[in-house]
Amino acid sequence: MNGEIELLQAVQREPVVKHVHRELRRAILQGRFAVQSRLVETAIAKLLNVSRTPVREAISKLELEGLVRRLPGGGVVVEDTSSKLSEVIVLRQSLEGAAARLICMRASDAELAAFRAECQSILKALPTMAVQQRANLDRKFHLHLGELSASTRLANLIEEFYEYSDSELAPAGNAAEVVQLQKQHVAIADALVARDAARAEAAIRDHLETVLTIVRARVQA
Structure with a gap:
């Protein structure tokens, strides 16, 4: 008892x-x-x-x-956490890249089409969105990769590492940067719709590298 x-x-x-x-x-x-x-x-x-x-x-x-x-x-x-962000980005690249491979094998055509349509819709609406709304949609995009992979364990890991870095990777206020990042979301979705796992994984890697570059520039400014 x-x-x-x-x-x-x-x-x-x-x-x-x-x-x-x-x-x-x-x-x-x-x-x-x-x-x-x-x-x-x-x-x-x-x-x-x-x-x-x-x-x-x-x-x-x-x-x-x-x-x-x-x-x-x-x-x-x-502890000094200045080196943690790069480490988290590398881990997220691996996790979300693995999700992309599973998505190409498991997700339905309808799921992928809806995912891409949402990314395209967000891109058009970006100029009118508040910073917090953009942050929420960015979180939704990355966690959706885990959901579409149909792997609960992988989805949980993606969420864990996203939460780990979300305070430092909040979307920048620079309009050009925000559009660039969302265009990369669309590129990832395009690759998934084509079921091109290698292209999707490369697009995810490039996207997170861009995020890291933007954050580093913001810190050094």
């Missing part, structure tokens, strides 16, 4: 841990915590209005991701 109670408590706690983990990860990647600054469980728990337990579990997840480090004498400090 005790084991069942503990399991139920863990399941109920998981959404809170996920929320705390996401908020802390976003704050670290956005630079709201200085490198080598300490993460204090009690302060974070008070800030997020949660108990210390989910904060402790969230920090353990951040440690596994290499975003924080435990000190020998106790305590946790924020």
Whole structure:
């Protein structure tokens, strides 16, 4: 019985841990915590209005991701994340490239046609869209690749790594850059409709390289 109670408590706690983990990860990647600054469980728990337990579990997840480090004498400090973005892009290229190969084998013609039509429609509507709307649609595009692959495990990984990088890869305000990125979405969709896996994978790789270049230029400006 005790084991069942503990399991139920863990399941109920998981959404809170996920929320705390996401908020802390976003704050670290956005630079709201200085490198080598300490993460204090009690302060974070008070800030997020949660108990210390989910904060402790969230920090353990951040440690596994290499975003924080435990000190020998106790305590946790924020690591330098400047090199993490390139690493995440490489992983996303591999994951979304794998999705493209599966999509070409598994998705129906109707699904692919609808996917391309939506990408084309978004391209036409871009000038009237707010930044947050563009960000939401970008997220939808990349997660849709996972869904179309018909692989739950791959879809979950694509979502995980998208969430990992979304705070740094938010669409830029530059209109020309936004149009360029959406045209690349259309190019990816075109390759998928043609069931050309190699072209789709190359288009995904080029797209994410472009995103990385834009973000780096923005940081250096």
